[in-house]
Structures are given as C-alpha cells and as structure tokens.
Amino acid sequence: MKDTTIAAIVTPLGEGGIGKIIVSGPKASDLVHTIFQGKSIADLRNAESKRLYYGHIFDDGQRLDEVILNVVKKGDSFTGQDMIEVNCHGGIRVLTRIYECLRSAGAESAGWESLLAQSCENDKMDFIRKEAIREVVFARTKLGVKVLLDQYGGALSGELRKCLEIIEGIRHSLQEGDDALSQKNGAFFSRLAILIGRLLETASLGMALTVPHVVIILGKPNAGKSTIINAIIGEERALVHHEPGTTRDYVNEFISVDGIPFEIVDTAGMRNTSNKLEAMGMELTLEQLHRSDKVIAVFDNSRPFDREDQGILDILNSWLQAKGCNNFRRGGKGDSHAILPVVNKCDLPARFDRHRIESALCQSVCCISAVNKDGFADLYRWLVKEFDTAHKPLRPVVFNKRQYHLLAKADVLVKQNKDYFTAKNKNSESLEVIDELKDTFMACLQGNDSSRRKDEEHH
Ligand SMILES: Nc1nc2c(ncn2[C@@H]2O[C@H](COP(=O)(O)OP(=O)(O)OP(=O)(O)O)[C@@H](O)[C@H]2O)c(=O)[nH]1
Ligand SMILES: [Mg+2]
Structure with a gap:
C-alpha cells in the first residue's frame, strides 16, 4: 500500500457548498498536475508544502470546476504521504467527475477510512x-x-x-x-x-457511546407502548389507538439521555392471536427482543394482571436466560440494568397488582402516565444508572x-x-x-x- 496513490471523497456525496477529495501517495502531485491548471503555479510538482493553490480542473481540454488545492508534503501530512486536498464545488455531479478524472490519471479509488489506514501504516498515529x-x-x-x-x-x-x-x-x-x-x-x-x-x-461507557444500547418497549397490546415512545421522542412517531393490536411493524429511533445514545424500539403487543398480520408483528417483536440490551416492560395500571402479562414475564425470563452467557456489558452487576418494569396509565384508578411484578422480577416498578408525560425522570435515570456520565477530560x-x-x-x-x-x-x-x-x-x-x-x- 506504501507505493499506492489513493483518492478518496471525504465530504458526504450530496448537495452542499463544497466538496473535497484527498489524493494521498507518492504520485499525488504528478497525478493532480495532469488535470490541474493553476493561476499562480505552472507546474504543481514544484508546489510548496502547506500552501493553497487556486486554479481549474480540466478533463480533455474541458474546464470541469474551479478549485483550491491544499498541498501538504509527506513530512507535514497526517497520512505520512504526499497529499493534495482538492476543494471543489459541492454536488454529486461535480465531485464524481473530478474523482473519475483522478482515477483515469492513475489514482486508486478508496474510501476516506483508507486515509486513516495510511496514516497508521506510516506511524502517524497508533491503531487506537x-x-x-x-x-x-x-x-x-x-x-x-x-x-x-x-x-x-x-x-x-x-x-x-x-x-x-x-x-x-x-x-x-x-x-x-x-x-x-x-x-x-x-x-x-x-x-x-x-x-x-x-x-x-x-468499557461499558465507551462501548455504549460507540454502539448504542438497544432498548425495546415490550408489553401486552394496548398497555401504552407507542404512547411511551412518542413521549420519549417528543413527537407523534408511532400510531396510538384505543384498539389493542395497533402496532404491527416496529418503530425505532435514537435518543440521548445524559449524553448516552440509545436506540429505542416500539413493538407490536404480545398476546395469543389468530390474526395473521398481528402474529407477524409479534414475530418481529421477538426478533427485536433478541438484539436488545435492555427492556422496558410495560404493564397497564387500569387492568388487573392477566395471562398476557404472565406471558410477558415468561418471555422476559427466557430472554434473560439467553442473554446470561454474554452479559459483559452489564459488568456482572446483575440484571437490574437489563429490565425496567413500568406500570403505565397511573393517572387511572389502580387495578393492577404491581407487587406481583416486583416479586417476580425482584425489582421495584416505575410508575408513569405516558399521556401526561409523568414519571419519566425515573425511567431516564434507570437507562443511564450504570454509566458515569460526567465527562472527565483526557480520561x-x-x-x-x-x-x-x-x-x-x-x-x-x-x-x-x-x-x-x-x-x-x-x-x-x-x-x-x-x-x-x-x-x-x-x-x-x-x-x-x-x-x-x-x-x-x-x-
Ligand atoms: N389514561 C391513559 N391512557 C393511556 C396512557 N398511555 C396510553 N394510553 C391509551 O391507551 C391506548 C393504547 O395506547 P397505545 O400507545 O396505542 O398502546 P400500545 O401498547 O402501543 O398498543 P399496541 O400497539 O396495540 O400493542 C390509547 O388509547 C392511549 O391513548 C396513559 O398513560 N394514561
Ligand atoms: Mg403500539
């Protein structure tokens, strides 16, 4: 790779004011020289390091774009190779045409991460x-x-x-x-x-920052799961309806709590059903559960504990067992990080025996009212309780x-x-x-x- 000269588009391909391609490798100047005409420099190979050069990119005698090149020589560049940044106008067409020209001139096409690999290879930075x-x-x-x-x-x-x-x-x-x-x-x-x-x-903090924990909202139909995700996201993202079996497809969104990112997933309610579509939704729920790190288990305060709630406890039990073998993320601190039992609709008269859940899960429940957005502070506290969220510089x-x-x-x-x-x-x-x-x-x-x-x- 040391002899290769690569070209990478480093700005996102889309509409924007500016686009940037980085050419890096021993032939960077030779290559760009063949397609560039500068205002103040006749031969780019004589360019000085860390200087900007204004000019145009040409393809077969045809002017493609007005550009500013930033020339950085081997000793100064972050890749440890001769490097030229081609700053052109943004937009997919302009950027890809200049990129194609560079490839025709002999640059090898590469993703932006290859520049980091080059940097590592040339000891400009370590792997971490x-x-x-x-x-x-x-x-x-x-x-x-x-x-x-x-x-x-x-x-x-x-x-x-x-x-x-x-x-x-x-x-x-x-x-x-x-x-x-x-x-x-x-x-x-x-x-x-x-x-x-x-x-x-x-590690639990660092890994949760790079790979957000997946939090699934699980419960029987009509417990208020979609209302909860909407309250958390702050918009009407999931459909809410008084009929049980409303959510079929799952809905996922990213949220941040005290700087920790989470992917939160609303799912179809779990119950016995003969409805094929609802059953398919429940299959999706189980798939989502399988990839989850945490579960918000929702119970309905306005209805007594029933077989469907028992079904949720059974599912949670099997999930915990399946997860047991790979629970390093929870740092061996027990399962209180994994499941949060939530009793929703606490604005309505209580008909649900919350002690049943507390004794089954050995954990106290969090009482909320999703429609009134009450009780969410405890839920957020639970989400981040395993993390030290205060930023300690240079730690x-x-x-x-x-x-x-x-x-x-x-x-x-x-x-x-x-x-x-x-x-x-x-x-x-x-x-x-x-x-x-x-x-x-x-x-x-x-x-x-x-x-x-x-x-x-x-x-
Ligand atoms: N009083 C009261 N009603 C609520 C609360 N949360 C949800 N509801 C109502 O309960 C009904 C069901 O809410 P959803 O959010 O659709 O319930 P779900 O659990 O997503 O239901 P499925 O998608 O069918 O599994 C709706 O009529 C909501 O308005 C609450 O905290 N208090
Ligand atoms: Mg729903």
Whole structure:
C-alpha cells in the first residue's frame, strides 16, 4: 500500500457548498498536475508544502470546476504521504467527475477510512487513535464526541504505554535475577492490575457511546407502548389507538439521555392471536427482543394482571436466560440494568397488582402516565444508572470490543501469574508470560489482522 496513490471523497456525496477529495501517495502531485491548471503555479510538482493553490480542473481540454488545492508534503501530512486536498464545488455531479478524472490519471479509488489506514501504516498515529477518530464520525452525542476525541488525543494509548513500561520494569528485574526484586515485582504487578482494572471499568461507557444500547418497549397490546415512545421522542412517531393490536411493524429511533445514545424500539403487543398480520408483528417483536440490551416492560395500571402479562414475564425470563452467557456489558452487576418494569396509565384508578411484578422480577416498578408525560425522570435515570456520565477530560476510555477483549485477556494473565512472579524461583517461563503480556498490549495499541477484522464487523 506504501507505493499506492489513493483518492478518496471525504465530504458526504450530496448537495452542499463544497466538496473535497484527498489524493494521498507518492504520485499525488504528478497525478493532480495532469488535470490541474493553476493561476499562480505552472507546474504543481514544484508546489510548496502547506500552501493553497487556486486554479481549474480540466478533463480533455474541458474546464470541469474551479478549485483550491491544499498541498501538504509527506513530512507535514497526517497520512505520512504526499497529499493534495482538492476543494471543489459541492454536488454529486461535480465531485464524481473530478474523482473519475483522478482515477483515469492513475489514482486508486478508496474510501476516506483508507486515509486513516495510511496514516497508521506510516506511524502517524497508533491503531487506537485511528479507531477513535473513525468512531467520531459515527458518534451520536456530544459526550460521545468528547470522549472519543480524548482517545484520539492519546488518552487510552498513553495508559497502555504506561502498562507496557511496567511490564518492561518487571522484565528488567527478572533478568537481573535479584531475589530482593521479587518485592518490587509484587508492587509492579499490583499497579498493573489496578491500571487494567480501571480501564476495564470504563468499557461499558465507551462501548455504549460507540454502539448504542438497544432498548425495546415490550408489553401486552394496548398497555401504552407507542404512547411511551412518542413521549420519549417528543413527537407523534408511532400510531396510538384505543384498539389493542395497533402496532404491527416496529418503530425505532435514537435518543440521548445524559449524553448516552440509545436506540429505542416500539413493538407490536404480545398476546395469543389468530390474526395473521398481528402474529407477524409479534414475530418481529421477538426478533427485536433478541438484539436488545435492555427492556422496558410495560404493564397497564387500569387492568388487573392477566395471562398476557404472565406471558410477558415468561418471555422476559427466557430472554434473560439467553442473554446470561454474554452479559459483559452489564459488568456482572446483575440484571437490574437489563429490565425496567413500568406500570403505565397511573393517572387511572389502580387495578393492577404491581407487587406481583416486583416479586417476580425482584425489582421495584416505575410508575408513569405516558399521556401526561409523568414519571419519566425515573425511567431516564434507570437507562443511564450504570454509566458515569460526567465527562472527565483526557480520561482513558475503552471504546470497542476488540480493546475490551485484549485487556480482559491481560487481566487474566496478570491475576493468574501474580503469585508466581513474586515467588523467589524464576525461570524462563516467567519471561514467556511477560512476552505474552507485552504482545497483548501491543496488539491493543497497534491492532493486528484478526482483531481489525473483528472491529470492522460491528459497523
Ligand atoms: N389514561 C391513559 N391512557 C393511556 C396512557 N398511555 C396510553 N394510553 C391509551 O391507551 C391506548 C393504547 O395506547 P397505545 O400507545 O396505542 O398502546 P400500545 O401498547 O402501543 O398498543 P399496541 O400497539 O396495540 O400493542 C390509547 O388509547 C392511549 O391513548 C396513559 O398513560 N394514561
Ligand atoms: Mg403500539
């Protein structure tokens, strides 16, 4: 890839004032030179770094657009290659025509993320910083942007480097072979364990910022699920009707609570039915439930607990069991993060026995009135209670599964080998463990093929 010159459209393809294509690679100037006529420069290959050049792009003698080029030479550019930004007019036609010209001139077409890959390849940034800046583009909340920019700035990478320094310290004292150092090693190991532990604790926040938790609204027909999603979103998004069985298709929207993004899904009510369309809606509900991280289970205060409500409890029970094997997101803090029982229509006289739900789910219910928009503060508090939502500038935060798994692996290695290292007899196996720890941290910092693939799967 080092010899390739790539061209990437870096502004969204659509209508807008300006469009930008970045050409990056050893032949950037040669390539752009063939299609550019500058006002103040005859040969673009003589251009100075970090300067703007005004001119026109030509295709077969035909003027395509007026442009401003930003020329950045290898030593100054973020990709670590010669780079030319072509700033042209916005709009799909203009941008794609210039892009085609660049390709005909010999540039290889690439997505904007390839520029980040080039930057990583040329050691302009480490893999974690690259992951962070890539995620900034997808961030849905201000908090997400702040936390990710901190990681782009090097907060997490810096912490991992600290861990690597500690590991090298342990290696050094092992190689010295001095027994007095075993105490020192113990202290090193404790410090390492603390650093890793702290990082792992940040993962639930970081991962929820990059991959929003899916929250499903589940309940029997007519419990008020669609009224609830409308109240949360603040607009009449889902159809509300007094007849049970109104919602057939599911409705999903993104919301932000204290800076944490959530995808919230309204579903068809669950009950026994002979209506084919309603049954199909319920199939969709189960599919959505399958991919959910959290459930708002809605019960109707104006009606007694019935078989349909029992049906909801049964579904929740199977869902919890199915989720049990993969509940790291909830950090092992129990299931109170996963299900929120909500009793809706609390503006009406109570005919529902809420204690039944409380004893079945071992959790107190949240009473709301969706039509009056009452009681939602508790619901929002529940959504974010597992997260530390205060932004602490420059705090290292783990923000994807790849990083989480590698750090979890390092955590296990440290915990398993702590006593072994502080014992007096050392042998070559100790050094092997040190090497493995180092490899794990390096993989986290620099990425490797298999972990990259895993990371790319989640988008
Ligand atoms: N009094 C009162 N009525 C409510 C409340 N929430 C919803 N309703 C009414 O309950 C009826 C059903 O509301 P929906 O939001 O359509 O219920 P749903 O759970 O989405 O129903 P399905 O889509 O059929 O499963 C409507 O007539 C709503 O106006 C509430 O808090 N208080
Ligand atoms: Mg509905």
